[in-house]
Amino acid sequence: MSQLEKMEVNPDLAMERAKCNFNIMELTHILDGGEENTVRRKKIEDIALNSGASKDAFPEEHMSPKEKYENAVRKSCIFADLVKNDFAHLTGLETFGINSNVIRRTADAFFKEVSPFLLHMGMFVPTIMGQCTSDQMSYWLPRAMAMQIIGTYAQTELGHGTFIRGLETTATYDPETEEFVLHSPTLSSYKWWAGGLGNTANYCIVVAQLYTKGECHGTHPFIVQIRDEDTHMPLPGITVGEIGPKMGFNTADNGFLGFDHYRIPRDHMMMKNAQVLKDGTYVKVARHGKLTYGTMVFVRVMLVSEAAFNLAKACTIAVRYSAIRRQSKPKPDEGEPQILDYATQQHKLFITIATAHALQLSSSWLWRSFSAVLTEMKEGNTDKLPEFHALSSCLKAVSTSDAAYLIEQCRHACGGHGYMISSGIPHLYNFVSATRTYEGDYTVLLLQTARFLVKAYEQAEAKQPLTPTVSYLKLAFTRKEPWDSSPAGIVRSFQALAAGKVSTCVKNMRKRMRSGLSEVEAWETSTIQLVSAAEAHCRAVISDAYKSETERLTANSSPNVKIVMEQLSTLYLYYWALERIGDLLLYTSISEKDIVELQTAYEELLQKIRPNAVGIVEAFDLRDELLHSTLGSYDGRAYERLMDEALRSPMNKEPINQSYYKYLRPMMKANL
Numbered sequence: 025m026s027q028l029e030k031m032e033v034n035p036d037l038a039m040e041r042a043k044c045n046f047n048i049m050e051l052t053h054i055l056d057g058g059e060e061n062t063v064r065r066k067k068i069e070d071i072a073l074n075s076g077a078s079k080d081a082f083p084e085e086h087m088s089p090k091e092k093y094e095n096a097v098r099k100s101c102i103f104a105d106l107v108k109n110d111f112a113h114l115t116g117l118e119t120f121g122i123n124s125n126v127i128r129r130t131a132d133a134f135f136k137e138v139s140p141f142l143l144h145m146g147m148f149v150p151t152i153m154g155q156c157t158s159d160q161m162s163y164w165l166p167r168a169m170a171m172q173i174i175g176t177y178a179q180t181e182l183g184h185g186t187f188i189r190g191l192e193t194t195a196t197y198d199p200e201t202e203e204f205v206l207h208s209p210t211l212s213s214y215k216w217w218a219g220g221l222g223n224t225a226n227y228c229i230v231v232a233q234l235y236t237k238g239e240c241h242g243t244h245p246f247i248v249q250i251r252d253e254d255t256h257m258p259l260p261g262i263t264v265g266e267i268g269p270k271m272g273f274n275t276a277d278n279g280f281l282g283f284d285h286y287r288i289p290r291d292h293m294m295m296k297n298a299q300v301l302k303d304g305t306y307v308k309v310a311r312h313g314k315l316t317y318g319t320m321v322f323v324r325v326m327l328v329s330e331a332a333f334n335l336a337k338a339c340t341i342a343v344r345y346s347a348i349r350r351q352s353k354p355k356p357d358e359g360e361p362q363i364l365d366y367a368t369q370q371h372k373l374f375i376t377i378a379t380a381h382a383l384q385l386s387s388s389w390l391w392r393s394f395s396a397v398l399t400e401m402k403e404g405n406t407d408k409l410p411e412f413h414a415l416s417s418c419l420k421a422v423s424t425s426d427a428a429y430l431i432e433q434c435r436h437a438c439g440g441h442g443y444m445i446s447s448g449i450p451h452l453y454n455f456v457s458a459t460r461t462y463e464g465d466y467t468v469l470l471l472q473t474a475r476f477l478v479k480a481y482e483q484a485e486a487k488q489p490l491t492p493t494v495s496y497l498k499l500a501f502t503r504k505e506p507w508d509s510s511p512a513g514i515v516r517s518f519q520a521l522a523a524g525k526v527s528t529c530v531k532n533m534r535k536r537m538r539s540g541l542s543e544v545e546a547w548e549t550s551t552i553q554l555v556s557a558a559e560a561h562c563r564a565v566i567s568d569a570y571k572s573e574t575e576r577l578t579a580n581s582s583p584n585v586k587i588v589m590e591q592l593s594t595l596y597l598y599y600w601a602l603e604r605i606g607d608l609l610l611y612t613s614i615s616e617k618d619i620v621e622l623q624t625a626y627e628e629l630l631q632k633i634r635p636n637a638v639g640i641v642e643a644f645d646l647r648d649e650l651l652h653s654t655l656g657s658y659d660g661r662a663y664e665r666l667m668d669e670a671l672r673s674p675m676n677k678e679p680i681n682q683s684y685y686k687y688l689r690p691m692m693k694a695n696l
């Protein structure tokens with residue numbers, strides 16, 4: 025038996041649990057969206073994790089890249105089997121886990137990085153569901169769901185990721201054979217990045233410029249077979265491979281793909297939104313030109329919950345570790361305090377917890393809006409799409425960016441040990457920092473939101489009705505917002521601040537145009553301010569959603585759970601008000617005295633949250649298998665776990681490494 029198995033819970037952690045004054049499980053139910061969801065999640069986690077199938081006999085970090093990939097494929101197949109045979113019925117989703125946070129969450133016990141099937145589940149299947157006609161769907165979806173084929177989503181090219189209209193891969197229709205001819209005319213047109221493309225997938229969705237009857241109709245999605253279904257050999261006309269080591273995602277076999285006049289049947293074009301008839305006639309079906317971008321919007325919504333989940337993991341690790349770590353001696357007569365007692369440590373960590381809550385609740389709210397927009401779109405009404413695109417773009421950008429920053433903050437909070445891969449934090453950071461870039465880079469997405477805000481501002485100026493998330497823009501035309509330090513008052517101030525920033529951008533652009541710049545140039549020279557305005561808008565949206573969701577969810581909760589949730593949502597507001605003092609001075613009536621009081625209130629709130637900190641992170645209910653952390657395990661035995669991991673290192677398997685005989689000894693002897 026390893027030394028660890030005999031260990032009891034660290035006494036500091038036991039003490040923290042004893043002093044928690046609220047019902048942890050009640051908060052868990054709220055975060056899960058209801059008690060029945062918690063029960064179902066736990067059942068699924070029990071089935072998947074108690075089997076031991078998620079464990080590696082040999083630590084993954086000591087495997088070669090090839091071994092890591094092969095191990096991830098092995099476990100992906102086990103996990104896919106579990107989902108299909110053991111708990112698909114429990115998720116209530118015949119769609120094999122799409123939109124299922126539970127399956128996503130459980131998968132993390134199997135993969136420290138990611139599954140090579142991530143793109144199959146996360147983008148291939150959703151694109152089939154969103155871009156196929158019903159006939160096409162009834163052919164492709166069952167095959168994809170049963171994992172008879174494995175797919176990915178190949179949109180980005182070496183030369184273009186952001187600018188989709190600039191993609192170079194062509195799909196030219198040949199009416200003679202009723203086929204599309206896919207071709208990569210340049211090196212920069214090679215598909216690059218798609219997850220699972222290197223070695224795993226035998227199909228992929230390819231986004232290419234559609235040509236028919238000599239005319240280009242822009243980018244469209246196609247389902248393309250790239251490997252033989254039996255031998256898995258790349259098909260003639262296909263060049264495919266893996267792109268090499270990355271900061272993270274090293275078990276995802278991200279790949280490249282080139283086409284040499286490669287032919288696919290006409291009906292492999294995904295034809296829900298546009299069609300090419302047998303004779304080559306192009307028919308536009310969709311009422312909105314951007315519906316082919318639907319999978320990206322769906323994944324952007326998903327990524328807000330991803331940000332919340334990964335942040336929850338990071339702060340669980342960092343808070344538990346901060347409860348067992350003792351350092352320094354500020355009071356000579358007392359022992360070393362837990363580092364969680366330092367106000368600066370609380371400043372680093374409690375905003376992380378509050379942000380995990382804020383993003384989780386905003387994400388549930390966003391899912392509800394998404395479902396409503398989808399229902400309307402099914403009925404042919406796309407009126408809400410621009411507002412939803414603006415909303416999902418900024419929420420994806422800000423949530424992933426905040427999560428990456430705060431996960432790094434958690435690493436700082438864990439000192440040197442946070443830098444160990446075994447702490448679990450580096451993997452979280454590497455994963456989340458990629459989410460800030462993929463599915464639309466941070467800046468690019470905020471500029472999309474800014475476009476919408478500028479148009480909405482012009483509508484407000486013309487006294488036209490505004491859509492709900494921007495109705496506050498009318499504040500730009502009233503007097504300076506009076507400062508009010510209540511939560512509702514701070515949300516209003518954030519709205520006034522965002523409205524003020526949008527107004528400043530519009531005025532600057534107009535001024536620049538009056539001085540001779542074109543509209544495009546005036547926009548371009550204002551983009552730093554436009555990004556800042558879109559970020560401010562998003563912060564106002566999150567603050568408002570977090571506050572109102574907290575009120576809604578705690579309406580019937582026990583008093584102490586209500587207090588804890590309100591403390592955290594207020595902390596979020598105070599934190600961001602203090603971070604944005606300069607802007608508040610510009611756009612509200614906040615005074616020096618108000619600022620001093622706000623800082624004091626923030627510091628007092630940290631102290632109030634402190635006794636419940638461990639209980640609050642434990643309400644995320646993250647099993648050790650999901651955390652993969654020496655520092656954040658339930659028993660708090662960080663030092664024993666660090667030592668145990670060190671001893672598992674292959675570097676410690678022999679007392680003298682052969683490099684001693686080959687290099688060190690000859691060098692030292694020669695220097696005698």
Ligand SMILES: CCCCCCCCCC/C=C\CCCCCCCCCC(=O)SCCNC(=O)CCNC(=O)[C@H](O)C(C)(C)COP(=O)(O)OP(=O)(O)OC[C@H]1O[C@@H](n2cnc3c(N)ncnc32)[C@H](O)[C@@H]1OP(=O)(O)O
Nearest residue numbers: 104131139141145146186188314317326413462463464475
């Ligand atoms: C069994 C084991 C499995 C184990 C695993 C478990 C799995 C569990 C399930 C899954 C869980 C997790 C989540 C999934 C993770 C997936 C991982 C993904 C990995 C990464 C994938 C990718 O990155 S794919 C590539 C993504 N690429 C991008 O995002 C590109 C970004 N660029 C753009 O979106 C656009 O080009 C642009 C927005 C920058 C501009 O577009 P374009 O130039 O074409 O448009 P214009 O500028 O001309 O604008 C015209 C008008 O259209 C508006 N617009 C633009 N986009 C949209 C849109 N999407 N919707 C609506 N409207 C849009 C634009 O605003 C303009 O409007 P106007 O101003 O009114 O003119």
Ligand SMILES: Cc1cc2nc3c(=O)[nH]c(=O)nc-3n(C[C@H](O)[C@H](O)[C@H](O)COP(=O)(O)OP(=O)(O)OC[C@H]3O[C@@H](n4cnc5c(N)ncnc54)[C@H](O)[C@@H]3O)c2cc1C
Nearest residue numbers: 177178179180184185186217218219458461462463464467
């Ligand atoms: C881990 C990972 C997995 C991925 N998986 C997939 C996948 O499965 N399938 C797939 O198709 N793609 C995938 N991608 C690609 C990803 O979607 C793109 O990398 C992403 O959309 C960013 O595009 P880009 O690389 O072209 O960046 P660029 O657009 O070249 O960005 C570089 C810089 O230029 C700036 N910039 C670009 N355009 C503008 C502008 N108009 N205004 C102001 N600034 C601008 C950006 O802000 C950024 O700072 C993946 C990427 C990563 C990192």
